[in-house]
Amino acid sequence: MTMIITSSPQLPNLVRLCTVLSISQVRGSIPLLWEQIVDLSYKPRLRIINHEQTSEVVERHFHDLSQRYGEVVAVDLTDKHGDEGELSKAYADEMQKLPNMRYISFDFHQNCGGSNFDNLQILYDQVSDEFDNQGYFLVDAEGEMLEEQKGIIRSNCIDCLDRTNVTQNYFAQKSLNAQLQRIGVLSSTECIAMFGEDYEIFKTLWVEQGDEISLEYSGTHALKRDLVK
Numbered sequence: 001m002t003m004i005i006t007s008s009p010q011l012p013n014l015v016r017l018c019t020v021l022s023i024s025q026v027r028g029s030i031p032l033l034w035e036q037i038v039d040l041s042y043k044p045r046l047r048i049i050n051h052e053q054t055s056e057v058v059e060r061h062f063h064d065l066s067q068r069y070g071e072v073v074a075v076d077l078t079d080k081h082g083d084e085g086e087l088s089k090a091y092a093d094e095m096q097k098l099p100n101m102r103y104i105s106f107d108f109h110q111n112c113g114g115s116n117f118d119n120l121q122i123l124y125d126q127v128s129d130e131f132d133n134q135g136y137f138l139v140d141a142e143g144e145m146l147e148e149q150k151g152i153i154r155s156n157c158i159d160c161l162d163r164t165n166v167t168q169n170y171f172a173q174k175s176l177n178a179q180l181q182r183i184g185v186l187s188s189t190e191c192i193a194m195f196g197e198d199y200e201i202f203k204t205l206w207v208e209q210g211d212e213i214s215l216e217y218s219g220t221h222a223l224k225r226d227l228v229k
Contacts, residue, residue, distance in 0.1 A: 021183070023136040023175040024069070026154040027164045027213075030076070030091045031061040036158075046083035046158070048090055058094045062101050071151030072101055073130045075123065077108040077163045084158060102130060108163040120170045127153065136175055138182065147182070161217060165210040169203075176202065 033049040065072045074095060078088040088105060095103035106123045124131070134151035153171060157163035173192060180186040193199050 020139045021136060021179045022149075023172065023179070024149060024152060025168050025171060026065065026069070026152050027160045027168065028154060028156060029158070029160055030078070030087060030156055031058050032087070032090055032094065033057065034087055034090075043083075046087050048087060055094060055097060059098060062098055065152065065154060066100075069149075069152035071130065071134060073127055073134075073151070073153050074101060074103045075127065075153060075155045075167065076103065076105045077155060077157040077167060078105075079109055080105070080107045087158075102127075108157065108167065112166075117166060117170070120167060123167070124170065124174060131171065131174070132178075136179055138179070159217065161210070161214050165206070165213070169206045169210075172206070173202070 033051045033054055034046060035049060036044050036046050038044055062072055062074075076088055076091060078084045078091075080088060092103060092105055095101060104123070104126050106126070111119045111122060130151065131153065134153070135147055135149050137145075137149050138147035139145050153168075155164045155167050155171075177186065177191045180192065181188055181190070186192070192202060
C-alpha cells in the first residue's frame with residue numbers, strides 16, 4: 001500500500017491502494033570455509049580452509065534458506081579454472097551431498113565474456129522450470145494474496161557483486177515481464193524492454209542497488225554498473 005498525504009483542503013488525507021508485486025532473490029558468498037588474502041594484486045589468491053565441519057556448515061546454511069524460502073536453486077557464477085575453479089569444485093562436491101538442493105555451475109566469464117550477456121539465456125534455460133514454479137508475490141488492491149513465491153534463486157560469484165548483479169538483473173527482468181503480463185499491463189508478446197521510459201526506470205533501480213551493495217561490501221561503485229543500464 002502507498003499512502004499519499006496532500007495539503008489540498010478538499011482531500012487532506014488521500015490513500016491510494018496499489019497492487020503489489022515482488023520477487024525475492026538471494027546473493028551470498030560460497031558457503032565453505034575459505035579466505036582471500038587482500039593485497040595489491042588484481043586478483044588476490046584464494047585459499048580453501050579444510051575443516052571437518054565444512055559439510056555441516058554447508059548443510060546448515062541451505063537448511064536455513066529452505067526453511068525461510070522453500071525450494072532453493074544455487075547458481076554458482078565463478079570461473080572453472082585457477083583458484084576460483086578449485087573453490088567452485090569444492091562447492092560442487094559439497095552440494096552433491098545435499099540431494100534435495102539444485103546446484104548449477106555457470107562460468108560467467110567464459111559464457112558472457114566480451115559483453116555477450118545475451119548468453120545468460122543459457123543459464124536461464126537451465127533454471128527456467130524451477131524459476132517459473134517458484135513464481136512471485138502478488139497482492140491485489142483489496143489486500144488479497146493472489147500469488148505467493150515458493151522458492152528462491154541463490155546466486156554467487158566470489159565477491160557477490162558484479163557478476164552476481166548482472167545475473168540477478170537478468171532474472172529480475174524475466175520475472176517482471178511475467179508479473180506485468182499477469183496483471184494485464186503487458187500482453188503475452190510484450191516485454192518491459194519494449195517500453196523505453198519504464199525500462200530506463202527498471203535499469204536505473206538495478207544500477208543504484210548494485211552500487212549500494214558494492215559500496216557496502218567494498219567501498220567502491222559496482223564495476224559492471226553500465227552493463228545493466
